[in-house]
Amino acid sequence: MPELPDLDVVADALHAALAGRPVASARAVMPLAVRGTPAELEALARQRVARVARTGKFLDLQLERDRVVVNPMLTGRFQLAGRGEKAPSGVAVELSFGPRGGGPPPDAARWTTGAGWLPADGAPVVVRFRDPTQMGKVYLLPAGVERVIPGMGPGEMGPDALDPALTLDEWRARIRKHPGELKNLLRNQAFVAGIGNAYSDEILHAARLQPFRKRSTLAPEEVDELYVAMRVTLGDAVRLLRERVPPTFEKQVRDHLAVHNRGGEACPRCGSRITQVTAGGFPTGYCRSCQR
The missing domain is CATH 3.20.190.10 (MutM-like, N-terminal)
Structure with a gap:
């Protein structure tokens, strides 16, 4: 995707x-x-x-x-x-x-x-x-024709994950309204736009947070760490793909990912085996040792 x-x-x-x-x-x-x-x-x-x-x-x-x-x-x-x-x-x-x-x-x-x-x-x-x-x-x-696009309607799309207007203070205010699991939260386009199944795994690994952990259990510093991990992970990926994708734009580069679709491999941070489970039809990769 x-x-x-x-x-x-x-x-x-x-x-x-x-x-x-x-x-x-x-x-x-x-x-x-x-x-x-x-x-x-x-x-x-x-x-x-x-x-x-x-x-x-x-x-x-x-x-x-x-x-x-x-x-x-x-x-x-x-x-x-x-x-x-x-x-x-x-x-x-x-x-x-x-x-x-x-x-x-x-x-x-x-x-x-x-x-x-x-x-x-x-x-x-x-x-x-x-x-x-x-x-x-x-x-x-067409100009003058109203056509509903699912996912882009009022209330369906939150701020872009890399939008400078999404400040840390704005992030803190928005995340307080969502008590559910962290991976589902990151994939929720109404919360923040642009993140899917693969990069939600990568962001949570960078933040050292378990994907199925509830947002309501996060300490204030963990909320901040998740914000930083999101911005750094996505920003780094954009810079890498600028070098790796052209001129074959139909190519999807994923070999730089740390945990997504890497079940059974060694965690690049701690060396433990990466766990991969399928939830809701989507694979989720994470490290049980260094993600809390």
Whole structure:
């Protein structure tokens, strides 16, 4: 499942590659993945890209007039390709873009500057959203049309986990309202947005906290340590993935994780065996020795 670090890198890369380009064509290879009408999809043509951004675990393509919001769910991935480049299997939606003048946008992420994988401004570009399980959804949001996106409605999405506005004081105030298990809390997008199954394990390992422990049992210093672990773990992952992911943006890099999906291996901190259990259909990895 793409999470905050994965989508942060994809959004930065696509913004640098696409901003200023006009949509040449939009094609629904798997129409069931699209929430919108064929006419709305066709109307994307000739609109220029204003911005590509990440909102929680969604990718938001903002055009001159309309928006396209993608929820990749468990298996959705993105491909940045040249026109004519062979498409992988499982493509749900394909957007083609024309050339642009003036180079990358001035607000492109610094790490993308001069990147060898950036397509030439005069060359056409194709972005494909592929999802073999067809769980992900592509929402078309024409200007003036209200369309509910599950997970983005009022009260459904909390502050972004890396938002500077989510200060330690704000974190303390928000977490007091949630007495449940810590892993479920971190995965609750209404509490904080962007964290999924993998990085919740990593954050809790960094904070030395058990995933099934109740928030109501945390001491004040543990609440603060969890906040720091969240910011450091996600920030470090974003920086690592900027180096490891391009130009194959459909690749999901997970080999840097300390405990997630590493059941039976040695804990990198204390050397004890990592425990992996499946709860609610999702694997949870943690160390019984150094997570309290």
